[in-house]
Amino acid sequence: MRALPFDFPLKREAVALIVIDMQRDFIEPGGFGAALGNDVTRLQAAVEPAARLIAGFRAAGRPVIHTRECHRPDLSDCPPAKRLRGAPSLRIGDPGPMGRILIAGEPGAEIVPACAAMPGEPVIDKPGKGAFYATKLSEILETHGIRQLVFAGVTTEVCVQTTMREANDRGYECLLAEEATESYFPEFKAATLAMIRAQGGIVGWTAPVSDILEALDG
Ligand code: TIU
Numbered sequence: 427m428r429a430l431p432f433d434f435p436l437k438r439e440a441v442a443l444i445v446i447d448m449q450r451d452f453i454e455p456g457g458f459g460a461a462l463g464n465d466v467t468r469l470q471a472a473v474e475p476a477a478r479l480i481a482g483f484r485a486a487g488r489p490v491i492h493t494r495e496c497h498r499p500d501l502s503d504c505p506p507a508k509r510l511r512g513a514p515s516l517r518i519g520d521p522g523p524m525g526r527i528l529i530a531g532e533p534g535a536e537i538v539p540a541c542a543a544m545p546g547e548p549v550i551d552k553p554g555k556g557a558f559y560a561t562k563l564s565e566i567l568e569t570h571g572i573r574q575l576v577f578a579g580v581t582t583e584v585c586v587q588t589t590m591r592e593a594n595d596r597g598y599e600c601l602l603a604e605e606a607t608e609s610y611f612p613e614f615k616a617a618t619l620a621m622i623r624a625q626g627g628i629v630g631w632t633a634p635v636s637d638i639l640e641a642l643d644g
Pocket residue numbers: 446447452459462495555580581582584585586610
Protein backbone atom coordinates (compact mmCIF):
# COMPACT_ATOMS: atom_id res chain seq x y z
CA MET A 427 0.00 0.00 0.00
CA ARG A 428 1.00 3.65 -0.49
CA ALA A 429 2.82 5.07 2.56
CA LEU A 430 5.84 7.18 3.50
CA PRO A 431 8.80 6.99 3.06
CA PHE A 432 7.83 4.27 0.53
CA ASP A 433 5.15 1.59 0.06
CA PHE A 434 4.24 -0.51 3.13
CA PRO A 435 4.13 -4.27 2.44
CA LEU A 436 0.77 -4.84 4.18
CA LYS A 437 0.08 -8.50 4.95
CA ARG A 438 -3.57 -8.87 5.89
CA GLU A 439 -2.97 -12.20 7.64
CA ALA A 440 -0.23 -10.76 9.90
CA VAL A 441 -1.39 -7.23 10.76
CA ALA A 442 -3.07 -5.92 13.92
CA LEU A 443 -4.18 -2.47 15.06
CA ILE A 444 -2.80 -1.20 18.36
CA VAL A 445 -4.64 1.75 19.87
CA ILE A 446 -2.51 3.51 22.43
CA ASP A 447 -3.98 5.13 25.56
CA MET A 448 -7.18 6.70 24.14
CA GLN A 449 -8.14 7.42 27.76
CA ARG A 450 -10.21 10.12 29.36
CA ASP A 451 -7.14 10.98 31.50
CA PHE A 452 -5.36 12.29 28.40
CA ILE A 453 -8.25 13.49 26.22
CA GLU A 454 -10.72 15.08 28.65
CA PRO A 455 -10.37 18.03 31.06
CA GLY A 456 -9.50 17.22 34.68
CA GLY A 457 -7.23 14.25 33.99
CA PHE A 458 -3.52 13.50 33.88
CA GLY A 459 -2.83 15.41 30.66
CA ALA A 460 -4.50 18.54 32.00
CA ALA A 461 -2.71 18.19 35.36
CA LEU A 462 0.58 18.36 33.46
CA GLY A 463 -0.46 21.76 32.11
CA ASN A 464 -1.60 20.70 28.64
CA ASP A 465 -4.46 21.90 26.46
CA VAL A 466 -6.26 18.55 26.13
CA THR A 467 -8.73 19.74 23.48
CA ARG A 468 -6.08 19.16 20.79
CA LEU A 469 -6.33 15.39 21.27
CA GLN A 470 -10.02 15.26 20.32
CA ALA A 471 -9.01 15.34 16.65
CA ALA A 472 -7.65 11.78 16.88
CA VAL A 473 -10.85 10.23 18.30
CA GLU A 474 -12.95 9.94 15.14
CA PRO A 475 -10.09 8.75 12.87
CA ALA A 476 -9.05 6.18 15.51
CA ALA A 477 -12.66 4.98 15.80
CA ARG A 478 -12.83 4.64 11.99
CA LEU A 479 -9.65 2.54 11.98
CA ILE A 480 -10.97 0.35 14.79
CA ALA A 481 -14.18 -0.26 12.83
CA GLY A 482 -12.17 -1.12 9.71
CA PHE A 483 -9.97 -3.65 11.48
CA ARG A 484 -13.01 -5.26 13.10
CA ALA A 485 -14.78 -5.46 9.74
CA ALA A 486 -11.68 -7.06 8.21
CA GLY A 487 -11.55 -9.61 11.03
CA ARG A 488 -8.13 -8.41 12.18
CA PRO A 489 -7.14 -8.00 15.85
CA VAL A 490 -7.60 -4.70 17.67
CA ILE A 491 -5.42 -4.30 20.76
CA HIS A 492 -5.96 -1.47 23.23
CA THR A 493 -3.56 -0.08 25.81
CA ARG A 494 -4.08 2.07 28.89
CA GLU A 495 -1.40 3.87 30.86
CA CYS A 496 -2.41 3.42 34.49
CA HIS A 497 -1.21 2.18 37.85
CA ARG A 498 -2.41 -0.11 40.59
CA PRO A 499 -4.41 1.62 43.34
CA ASP A 500 -1.56 1.01 45.81
CA LEU A 501 0.89 2.62 43.35
CA SER A 502 3.21 -0.38 43.69
CA ASP A 503 3.90 -0.27 39.94
CA CYS A 504 4.51 3.50 39.83
CA PRO A 505 8.14 4.45 40.32
CA PRO A 506 8.52 7.44 42.68
CA ALA A 507 10.65 9.03 39.95
CA LYS A 508 7.49 9.11 37.80
CA ARG A 509 5.02 10.24 40.45
CA LEU A 510 7.27 12.96 41.87
CA ARG A 511 8.41 14.40 38.53
CA GLY A 512 7.83 18.12 38.06
CA ALA A 513 5.07 20.18 39.63
CA PRO A 514 1.75 18.96 38.18
CA SER A 515 -1.49 20.36 39.63
CA LEU A 516 -2.44 16.77 40.55
CA ARG A 517 -0.05 13.82 40.87
CA ILE A 518 -0.65 10.19 39.89
CA GLY A 519 -2.95 8.72 42.54
CA ASP A 520 -4.39 12.07 43.67
CA PRO A 521 -8.19 12.44 43.61
CA GLY A 522 -9.48 14.51 40.68
CA PRO A 523 -12.80 15.13 38.92
CA MET A 524 -12.54 11.77 37.08
CA GLY A 525 -11.36 9.83 40.12
CA ARG A 526 -7.79 9.17 41.13
CA ILE A 527 -5.34 10.32 38.46
CA LEU A 528 -4.08 7.51 36.18
CA ILE A 529 -5.29 4.70 38.46
CA ALA A 530 -6.76 1.47 37.04
CA GLY A 531 -10.51 1.19 37.61
CA GLU A 532 -11.08 4.95 37.95
CA PRO A 533 -13.25 6.78 35.38
CA GLY A 534 -10.28 8.76 34.07
CA ALA A 535 -8.35 5.61 33.18
CA GLU A 536 -11.17 4.36 30.93
CA ILE A 537 -10.94 4.54 27.15
CA VAL A 538 -13.18 7.22 25.59
CA PRO A 539 -16.51 5.65 24.50
CA ALA A 540 -15.92 6.13 20.74
CA CYS A 541 -12.80 3.94 20.93
CA ALA A 542 -13.91 1.49 23.65
CA ALA A 543 -12.81 -2.15 23.44
CA MET A 544 -15.29 -4.80 22.36
CA PRO A 545 -15.62 -7.98 24.41
CA GLY A 546 -12.69 -10.27 23.59
CA GLU A 547 -10.30 -7.52 22.46
CA PRO A 548 -7.09 -7.38 24.52
CA VAL A 549 -6.80 -4.34 26.80
CA ILE A 550 -3.28 -3.97 28.12
CA ASP A 551 -2.71 -1.89 31.24
CA LYS A 552 0.84 -0.58 31.23
CA PRO A 553 2.82 1.31 33.87
CA GLY A 554 5.23 2.89 31.38
CA LYS A 555 5.09 4.90 28.21
CA GLY A 556 6.02 1.87 26.10
CA ALA A 557 3.46 -0.95 25.87
CA PHE A 558 6.03 -3.77 25.88
CA TYR A 559 7.58 -2.87 29.25
CA ALA A 560 6.10 -4.92 32.13
CA THR A 561 3.15 -6.25 30.07
CA LYS A 562 2.10 -9.37 28.19
CA LEU A 563 2.00 -7.61 24.80
CA SER A 564 4.77 -9.73 23.23
CA GLU A 565 2.98 -12.95 24.15
CA ILE A 566 -0.36 -11.66 22.83
CA LEU A 567 1.19 -10.70 19.49
CA GLU A 568 2.96 -14.05 19.19
CA THR A 569 -0.24 -15.95 20.00
CA HIS A 570 -2.05 -14.17 17.17
CA GLY A 571 0.84 -14.53 14.68
CA ILE A 572 1.17 -10.76 14.35
CA ARG A 573 4.20 -9.40 12.46
CA GLN A 574 2.91 -5.94 11.50
CA LEU A 575 1.37 -3.24 13.69
CA VAL A 576 -0.72 -0.26 12.66
CA PHE A 577 -0.56 2.41 15.37
CA ALA A 578 -3.20 4.89 16.53
CA GLY A 579 -3.55 6.78 19.79
CA VAL A 580 -2.06 9.43 22.02
CA THR A 581 0.26 11.09 22.46
CA THR A 582 2.28 10.83 19.28
CA GLU A 583 5.73 11.57 20.66
CA VAL A 584 5.29 9.96 24.08
CA CYS A 585 3.44 6.62 24.35
CA VAL A 586 2.87 6.06 20.63
CA GLN A 587 6.45 6.73 19.57
CA THR A 588 7.93 4.84 22.54
CA THR A 589 5.83 1.75 21.76
CA MET A 590 6.53 2.01 18.04
CA ARG A 591 10.26 2.06 18.73
CA GLU A 592 9.95 -0.91 21.11
CA ALA A 593 8.03 -2.82 18.42
CA ASN A 594 10.50 -1.87 15.69
CA ASP A 595 13.39 -3.22 17.78
CA ARG A 596 11.45 -6.47 18.25
CA GLY A 597 11.17 -6.97 14.50
CA TYR A 598 7.62 -5.73 13.85
CA GLU A 599 6.87 -3.64 10.76
CA CYS A 600 5.17 -0.53 12.12
CA LEU A 601 2.83 1.90 10.37
CA LEU A 602 1.55 5.02 12.11
CA ALA A 603 -1.92 6.26 11.07
CA GLU A 604 -1.37 9.97 10.57
CA GLU A 605 -4.74 11.49 11.63
CA ALA A 606 -5.46 8.84 14.28
CA THR A 607 -2.70 10.15 16.53
CA GLU A 608 -2.33 13.52 18.25
CA SER A 609 -0.01 15.43 20.53
CA TYR A 610 -0.48 18.37 22.88
CA PHE A 611 2.30 19.95 20.77
CA PRO A 612 1.65 20.12 17.00
CA GLU A 613 5.35 20.61 16.32
CA PHE A 614 6.16 17.40 18.22
CA LYS A 615 3.60 15.43 16.21
CA ALA A 616 5.09 16.74 12.96
CA ALA A 617 8.62 16.00 14.14
CA THR A 618 7.67 12.47 15.22
CA LEU A 619 6.12 11.63 11.85
CA ALA A 620 9.22 13.01 10.14
CA MET A 621 11.71 11.14 12.34
CA ILE A 622 9.84 7.82 12.02
CA ARG A 623 10.10 7.84 8.24
CA ALA A 624 13.56 9.49 7.98
CA GLN A 625 16.66 7.50 7.11
CA GLY A 626 14.74 5.01 4.99
CA GLY A 627 12.02 4.35 7.57
CA ILE A 628 14.33 3.99 10.56
CA VAL A 629 11.33 3.38 12.86
CA GLY A 630 8.67 2.56 10.26
CA TRP A 631 6.09 4.10 7.98
CA THR A 632 3.22 6.62 8.13
CA ALA A 633 0.03 6.76 6.05
CA PRO A 634 -3.41 8.42 6.09
CA VAL A 635 -6.28 6.47 7.65
CA SER A 636 -8.17 6.26 4.35
CA ASP A 637 -5.24 4.55 2.60
CA ILE A 638 -4.89 2.03 5.43
CA LEU A 639 -8.61 1.21 5.35
CA GLU A 640 -8.58 0.86 1.57
CA ALA A 641 -5.60 -1.52 1.66
CA LEU A 642 -7.18 -3.57 4.45
CA ASP A 643 -10.38 -3.88 2.42
CA GLY A 644 -8.64 -4.81 -0.81
N1 TIU B 1 2.16 13.41 28.63
C1 TIU B 1 2.03 12.85 27.43
O1 TIU B 1 2.16 13.49 26.40
N2 TIU B 1 1.72 11.52 27.35
C2 TIU B 1 1.70 10.61 28.37
O2 TIU B 1 2.05 10.88 29.50
N3 TIU B 1 1.20 9.37 28.08
C3 TIU B 1 0.86 8.95 26.80
O3 TIU B 1 1.32 9.47 25.80
N4 TIU B 1 -0.06 8.01 26.73
